[in-house]
Structure formats: C-alpha cells, structure tokens
Amino acid sequence: MEISANTQAIAYLISAILFILALKGLTHPASARRGNYLAMTGMGIAIVATLLGSEVQSYGFIVAGVIPGALIGTVLAARVQMTAMPQLVAALHSFVGMAAVLVAIGTYLNHAAAGTLNPVMMGELSVGIIIGAITFSGSVVAFAKLQGLVSGAPVKFKGQHALNAGMGIATVVLGIHFGMTESMISLVLMTLLAFILGFTLIIPIGGADMPVIISMLNSYSGWAAAATGFTLGNLLLIIVGALVGFSGAILSFIMCRAMNRSIINVVFGGFGSDSGGETSAVSQAAQKGVKSASVEDAIYWMEDANKVIIVPGYGMAVAQAQHALKEMMELLEARDVAVKFAIHPVAGRMPGHMNVLLAEADIPYDHVMEMDEINPEFPTADVTLVVGANDVVNPAAKSDSSSPIYGMPILDAAKSRQVYFLKRSMNPGYSGVDNLLFYQDNTSLIFGDAKDTIEGMVTSLKGGGH
Amino acid sequence: MPDTLVALYVFVLSCFIGYWVIWGVTPSLHTPLVALTNAISGIIIVGALLVTGLESAGTAAELFGFVAVLLASINVFGGFLVTNRMLAMFKKKDK
Numbered sequence: 001m002e003i004s005a006n007t008q009a010i011a012y013l014i015s016a017i018l019f020i021l022a023l024k025g026l027t028h029p030a031s032a033r034r035g036n037y038l039a040m041t042g043m044g045i046a047i048v049a050t051l052l053g054s055e056v057q058s059y060g061f062i063v064a065g066v067i068p069g070a071l072i073g074t075v076l077a078a079r080v081q082m083t084a085m086p087q088l089v090a091a092l093h094s095f096v097g098m099a100a101v102l103v104a105i106g107t108y109l110n111h112a113a114a115g116t117l118n119p120v121m122m123g124e125l126s127v128g129i130i131i132g133a134i135t136f137s138g139s140v141v142a143f144a145k146l147q148g149l150v151s152g153a154p155v156k157f158k159g160q161h162a163l164n165a166g167m168g169i170a171t172v173v174l175g176i177h178f179g180m181t182e183s184m185i186s187l188v189l190m191t192l193l194a195f196i197l198g199f200t201l202i203i204p205i206g207g208a209d210m211p212v213i214i215s216m217l218n219s220y221s222g223w224a225a226a227a228t229g230f231t232l233g234n235l236l237l238i239i240v241g242a243l244v245g246f247s248g249a250i251l252s253f254i255m256c257r258a259m260n261r262s263i264i265n266v267v268f269g270g271f272g273s274d275s276g277g278e279t280s281a282v283s284q285a286a287q288k289g290v291k292s293a294s295v296e297d298a299i300y301w302m303e304d305a306n307k308v309i310i311v312p313g314y315g316m317a318v319a320q321a322q323h324a325l326k327e328m329m330e331l332l333e334a335r336d337v338a339v340k341f342a343i344h345p346v347a348g349r350m351p352g353h354m355n356v357l358l359a360e361a362d363i364p365y366d367h368v369m370e371m372d373e374i375n376p377e378f379p380t381a382d383v384t385l386v387v388g389a390n391d392v393v394n395p396a397a398k399s400d401s402s403s404p405i406y407g408m409p410i411l412d413a414a415k416s417r418q419v420y421f422l423k424r425s426m427n428p429g430y431s432g433v434d435n436l437l438f439y440q441d442n443t444s445l446i447f448g449d450a451k452d453t454i455e456g457m458v459t460s461l462k463g464g465g466h
Numbered sequence: 467m468p469d470t471l472v473a474l475y476v477f478v479l480s481c482f483i484g485y486w487v488i489w490g491v492t493p494s495l496h497t498p499l500v501a502l503t504n505a506i507s508g509i510i511i512v513g514a515l516l517v518t519g520l521e522s523a524g525t526a527a528e529l530f531g532f533v534a535v536l537l538a539s540i541n542v543f544g545g546f547l548v549t550n551r552m553l554a555m556f557k558k559k560d561k
Contacts (some may be wrong), residue, residue: 019509023488026499033550043505047542051519055519058528062515069539076548080548095537096508099538103517106523109520109526110517218504224510225510232513233469237509239477240507241480244503246485248500282558344492351497353497354495363558
C-alpha cells in the first residue's frame with residue numbers, strides 16, 4: 001500500500017495537532033497521562049505515514065534500526081531510577097542531536113549523488129549539523145557530569161571565551177564556504193568543530209546549574225529537528241521542532257529567573273568561582289555559632305504542631321530520603337499535623353526534579369506546593385524541616401546586597417516558628433555562600449545522613465513520640 | 467510562495483503556539499515535560515526514515531540513516547515510556 005503525498009500531508013497535520021494537544025495536557029496532572037497517549041498516537045501516525053509515502057522504498061536498514069532501538073529504549077525507560085532521570089534525559093538529548101547530524105549528512109550524500117544540491121539547502125544542512133553536533137557533545141558532557149563520570153565542578157581556563165568565540169566563528173565560516181563551494185572538506189571540518197564546541201561550551205558550567213543546561217539542551221534538540229525539517233522540506237519536523245525548541249527555551253528562562261541570573265550569566269559566568277569577600281552580616285551571625293539538635297528535639301516540636309513544611313533539595317535525592325519522608329508524613333498526619341512540601345523551582349538537577357521524586361514515594365501532588373503558593377504559609381508553620389536544600393532558603397538573598405545570591409527568590413523558611421536543617425556537615429551550599437538561616441535563633445541543625453535522620457524520626461513517632 | 471518561505475511561515479507560527487502552550491504547563495510537571503518534549507523530538511525519526519528508505523540512496527547514506535533510525539527509535543520508545551512511568555506516579559490522595 002502506498003499513500004499519496006496529499007494523504008501524507010493530512011496525516012502529518014493530524015500528528016502535529018496531537019502533539020500540541022499532548023503538551024496542553026501537561027497543564028494538570030489529571031490530564032497529563034492522556035496527553036502522553038495523544039503524543040504517542042501522533043508519533044505512530046507520523047511514522048506510518050512516512051513509511052507508506054512514496055519516498056520510502058527500501059525497508060531493510062529501517063527495520064534493522066527500529067527493532068534494537070525500540071528494545072533499548074524500552075529497557076532504559078523501565079529500568080531507570082527516578083533519581084537518575086536527569087542523566088537519562090541528557091543521554092536522550094544527545095541521541096536527537098546525533099540523529100540530526102546523521103540525517104543532514106545522509107541528505108547531503110543523497111542529493112550530491114542525484115546532483116540536486118543547491119545553496120539554500122546546503123545552508124539549512126549546515127545549520128542542522130551545527131546545532132545537532134553541539135546538542136550531542138554538550139549533552140554528553142552534561143551526562144558525564146550528572147553521572148559523576150567527571151567532576152561536576154566548572155572547568156575554567158584563561159582565554160576560554162575567546163577560544164569558544166573563535167571556534168564559533170570558524171564553524172560558521174566553514175558552513176558558508178561549504179554552501180558556496182560544495183567542498184566536502186569544509187563540511188567535515190565544520191562538523192568536527194561543532195562537536196568540539198559542544199564540549200567546550202558546557203564544561204565551564206557547574207553541576208547545580210544543570211536545571212538550566214538540561215532545559216537549554218532540550219531546546220537545542222528541538223531547533224535541531226526544526227533545521228532538519230527545513231532541509232527536508234518537511235513541515236511536521238518544523239512544527240514539532242519549534243514546539244520543543246520553545247519548550248526548552250521557556251524552561252531555561254524560568255530556571256534563570258528562579259536564580260535571579262541571566263542566561264548569559266549561567267552560560268558564561270561560572271557560579272561560586274569568584275570567592276567573594278566575607279559578608280559582614282554572615283560573619284556577625286557566625287560568631288553566634290549554630291545550635292545543633294537531636295532527632296527527639298525535632299519530634300517534640302513536630303508531633304504537636306499544626307503545620308509542618310518540608311523543604312526538599314538535591315541532598316534529599318542523593319540520600320534517597322523521599323520514601324522515609326512519606327512515612328513520616330503519614331505518621332504526622334495521623335496526629336492531625338498538616339504536612340506540606342515546598343518546592344523551589346531550581347531544587348534538584350532538572351526542572352521539576354523534586355516533584356517526580358516525591359510522586360515516586362507516593363506523596364500526593366496536592367501536598368506539594370510551588371514557591372509562590374507556599375511562601376505566605378511559612379509564618380503560620382510551626383516547624384520547617386529543610387532536607388538537603390540550602391541556598392534556596394538563605395535569607396541573605398533578601399537582606400544582604402553583597403551576597404552573590406542577592407535578589408534570588410527564596411522560600412521563606414526563616415519566617416516559620418522553628419527551623420530544623422538536616423545536614424551532613426557545615427559545608428556551605430553550592431554557591432559557596434554561608435547560610436544566614438543557620439545562625440537564626442529559631443534554627444537548629446541536625447547533623448547526619450538525611451535518610452538515617454528521617455528514619456530515626458519515623459521510629460520515634462512510631463514509638464509514641466515524646 | 468516558494469517552499470522555503472512556506473516553511474518559514476509554519477515555523478514562526480509554530481513558535482507562537484509553543485510559547486503559549488508551554489507557559490500553561492504546571493511547574494510540578496516540568497520533568498515529565500522535558501521527557502515528553504524529548505520523546506516528540508524523536509520525530510527526527512521521520513527524517514531518518516526518508517534518508518534511509520530512499521530507493522537511490524547509496525550505501526554510505528543508508529548507513530548514516532540506519533544509525534539515525536536506531537538513535538531516534540531509542541528516543542521515541544524510551545522517551546514516551548519513561549514519561550508514562552513518571553506520570554503514573556502523580557496521584558492525588560491515597561488510593
């Protein structure tokens with residue numbers, strides 16, 4: 001069976017509509033799963049319509065690619081741990097980038113063989129290759145940092161920006177030369193340079209800026225698909241590429257806004273690298289020292305509280321403490337304590353990371369609040385429990401104009417009656433900024449592994465509390 | 467209107483749709499959003515199929531296309547299934 005070009009175009013249109021409705025489904029958790037099914041249907045229609053079209057005539061290599069790809073993808077999706085989601089996403093982004101490069105080169109070879117190359121097409125090809133290659137190697141670096149294969153610390157050296165700018169210009173010049181002369185050498189050099197550029201652009205960016213980087217690479221993978229669509233004259237690829245590209249761009253913007261930093265600052269100015277001078281407010285507070293508390297002290301306050309707010313951070317993910325938190329939540333709720341979770345937009349290593357981990361632990365999503373919803377509630381909270389978060393509750397962001405994180409929107413944990421910090425050590429947060437909240441009169445620190453501490457609390461609550 | 471210009475029209479209008487739709491996504495679903503957009507960017511598989519399946523495609527083009535089909539299918543299957551797995555975990559009250 002073969003379908004006409006017009007039938008194929010209608011199928012692509014239906015597919016595009018399904019993708020848009022799918023994204024719309026993510027407006028609310030209740031409609032989100034249906035959204036995902038719509039997107040699957042859209043993808044199915046697009047693939048079938050392509051296979052039945054007149055251009056696709058030989059199927060051997062296609063079948064050979066799809067079957068192992070489907071198997072690998074299914075196994076990856078079934079096995080991955082929720083804490084490893086950022087790594088998986090980075091790996092998948094790299095695949096889209098590489099696929100875009102390969103499709104562009106394959107298209108070049110097909111058209112070169114048929115003698116149908118033209119400058120516009122070669123320009124589009126070059127754009128596809130450059131974006132795809134940067135997406136690929138940038139995602140590989142992000143994956144390696146997230147997986148701990150290389151240090152998450154920013155890698156910096158002198159003349160880095162000049163080198164990147166030079167390589168960027170050279171890549172574009174080679175692309176133009178290729179478009180004008182059809183020179184194969186320029187094409188190959190341009191491709192190699194774009195791969196290198198992806199590495200050098202991402203290595204200076206630190207681990208905790210990963211939410212921005214993941215969003216940015218998400219965006220690039222979309223633009224790579226759109227560029228491929230221009231090359232092939234395929235409108236479906238263009239539509240989907242634009243949707244994905246914008247999705248990633250908006251997420252990057254939201255993440256940057258939540259850190260009060262510009263995207264330029266994240267991409268080019270590593271955080272925590274310049275060891276800012278001692279801030280007077282912090283050093284004054286530091287002289288007062290910190291109070292440490294035991295699990296029993298915290299339980300004493302929590303079991304009779306009306307409201308407890310829990311602020312999870314990346315430390316919760318590292319300690320895998322979310323399941324213990326769920327148990328503690330249930331025990332507290334059995335004592336008529338209202339328990340809520342407060343999520344800062346950049347908590348964790350990718351956008352919405354904490355929400356997924358809490359959902360994995362079966363914590364109902366209506367207990368999990370965004371920053372703007374929960375901030376007015378801190379003054380009425382009896383206890384705030386900070387689990388593996390730091391900078392996102394640092395009042396210095398509001399009060400200390402000399403602090404590097406000044407201006408960043410924070411969770412108002414400082415306003416609650418009692419604050420308990422679960423900490424492994426006194427090391428400052430990722431930004432390298434000391435936390436004013438540690439030294440506040442109503443704050444106590446509970447040292448130890450977050451999971452062990454919370455399990456201790458659970459045991460204490462089970463034993464009838466205090 | 468030349469084809470490239472039609473493509474540009476479609477691209478620009480799609481950007482607007484993307485802009486409005488994505489702002490509506492609830493922040494609690496940002497991770498599934500990244501996973502889902504990742505899955506649908508697997509639409510690059512359409513390009514891979516067109517390159518690989520072309521009757522006149524040479525061996526080199528077929529090999530490039532084959533790897534692209536493989537990578538894009540990992541994306542399509544892995545992306546959708548992991549999104550589904552995540553979304554299944556978002557529940558309201560205790561069952």
